[in-house]
Amino acid sequence: MNGAKQPLKSLDDALTQLLGYAEPLTGVEQVSTFAADGRVLMCDVVSALQVPPHDNSSMDGYAVRCADLADLKQPLPVSQRIAAGSAGSALAPMSVARIFTGAPMPAGADAVVMQEDCVVQPDGQVLVQVAPQPGQWLRRAGEDILLGAKILSKGERLTPASLGLAASIGMNQLSVARCPRVALFSSGDELVMPGDVPAEQMQPGALYNSNRFFLRALLQRMGCEVSDLGIVPDRFEATVAALQDAAQQHDLILTSGGVSVGEEDHIKPAVQSLGQLDLWQIAMKPGKPFAYGRVADAHFIGLPGNPVSSFVTFLLLVRPFLLRLQGVFDVAPKFIAVNTHFTMARADKRREFLRAKRNAAGGLDVFANQSSGVLTSAVWGDGLVDNPAGCTIAAGDSVRFIPFSELLA
Numbered sequence: 233m234n235g236a237k238q239p240l241k242s243l244d245d246a247l248t249q250l251l252g253y254a255e256p257l258t259g260v261e262q263v264s265t266f267a268a269d270g271r272v273l274m275c276d277v278v279s280a281l282q283v284p285p286h287d288n289s290s291m292d293g294y295a296v297r298c299a300d301l302a303d304l305k306q307p308l309p310v311s312q313r314i315a316a317g318s319a320g321s322a323l324a325p326m327s328v329a330r331i332f333t334g335a336p337m338p339a340g341a342d343a344v345v346m347q348e349d350c351v352v353q354p355d356g357q358v359l360v361q362v363a364p365q366p367g368q369w370l371r372r373a374g375e376d377i378l379l380g381a382k383i384l385s386k387g388e389r390l391t392p393a394s395l396g397l398a399a400s401i402g403m404n405q406l407s408v409a410r411c412p413r414v415a416l417f418s419s420g421d422e423l424v425m426p427g428d429v430p431a432e433q434m435q436p437g438a439l440y441n442s443n444r445f446f447l448r449a450l451l452q453r454m455g456c457e458v459s460d461l462g463i464v465p466d467r468f469e470a471t472v473a474a475l476q477d478a479a480q481q482h483d484l485i486l487t488s489g490g491v492s493v494g495e496e497d498h499i500k501p502a503v504q505s506l507g508q509l510d511l512w513q514i515a516m517k518p519g520k521p522f523a524y525g526r527v528a529d530a531h532f533i534g535l536p537g538n539p540v541s542s543f544v545t546f547l548l549l550v551r552p553f554l555l556r557l558q559g560v561f562d563v564a565p566k567f568i569a570v571n572t573h574f575t576m577a578r579a580d581k582r583r584e585f586l587r588a589k590r591n592a593a594g595g596l597d598v599f600a601n602q603s604s605g606v607l608t609s610a611v612w613g614d615g616l617v618d619n620p621a622g623c624t625i626a627a628g629d630s631v632r633f634i635p636f637s638e639l640l641a
């Protein structure tokens with residue numbers, strides 16, 4: 233299909249359609265909690281205990297019964313010593329218990345006095361100097377996690393904090409979605425691999441393959457198992473064979489280049505001969521041309537060749553697609569509102585994703601050259617300004633900003 237006369241598709245429509253194809257992968261993997269960072273949970277995690285398991289002290293000091301301290305001038309004997317990891321006994325009346333952070337409260341005690349507010353007398357008795365409030369310096373049993381509480385949900389992407397939370401209820405293994413297996417190809421006769429030809433010997437028209445480097449790194453950050461198949465040979469039969477082979481063992485075949493309108497390219501006819509290919513023209517800048525197709529049971533996604541277009545379409549379309557394959561429901565990147573410190577006097581017909589950077593004054597600066605071939609903009613920037621079609625930007629305007637930290641995690 234030649235997309236020359238196709239109407240532009242909105243990014244939201246393109247994403248909705250793409251996510252509609254992203255049937256979550258079947259198969260569950262049991263992994264050590266240590267190894268589960270960034271993986272997606274395949275079942276809810278419900279707690280069989282409460283955390284903390286018992287009321288405990290949040291200070292080094294003395295566990296007391298507040299009613300025993302009506303007269304602050306009267307020192308009280310220390311009837312027991314309770315360190316973290318040991319359990320005390322009921323607090324004897326008119327006495328205090330030496331207690332340390334994390335140690336369980338003895339029965340009968342209703343507050344902790346920090347040691348800085350006490351004076352130990354020569355005979356070892358303790359004079360409390362500040363009247364305690366019932367409940368002070370206590371951590372209540374179950375204040376973090378109640379018995380039976382759902383602490384993590386199916387479809388949630390695990391973070392370092394969630395691994396700690398799972399460990400806090402004793403989970404040393406977690407059920408997660410398997411990693412998407414992705415075959416990565418580059419297309420374009422002009423492409424040369426760094427290392428193959430020294431810079432001074434590059435032929436006119438030749439270009440180092442930069443997309444391969446950031447696409448592989450992006451896929452790895454998304455938890456994919458990547459087969460990097462390099463630059464596919466520039467022959468129809470060889471391309472068909474490579475695609476057929478890749479489709480057997482991969483969930484997704486990802487390529488860059490060769491999806492522009494009207495371009496003669498060997499990947500396009502090869503995908504079309506094996507399965508189906510839709511060429512989309514998306515109303516976004518950078519990143520207008522985009523392809524989705526299927527080869528046997530594998531998904532096929534063709535990204536534009538221009539490096540920034542490839543980078544941005546990966547972040548805004550492929551990333552959510554890969555998350556959905558792993559069972560994540562909420563895949564939309566979160567934006568923040570930031571005030572610009574720049575002006576964009578010329579409105580574009582397409583929704584633009586400008587490479588921008590937060591400055592020390594809390595505002596946003598924009599990279600001067602927003603060309604889709606200028607990869608420097610993506611390194612200089614720390615996120616994308618999502619500027620609606622037809623909109624200019626004046627200094628001080630509040631814009632939608634999606635930090636790369638949100639998109640690269």
Ligand code: AMP
Pocket residue numbers: 418419420422423439440441442443444488489490491492495536537538539
């Ligand atoms: P295409 O989408 O194939 O028309 O390519 C658009 C532009 O991106 C051309 O200037 C290509 O040379 C360039 N390009 C395509 N693939 C890559 C790549 N892997 N690395 C760097 N530039 C590329």
Ligand code: MG
Pocket residue numbers: 419420421489490537
């Ligand atoms: Mg090309």
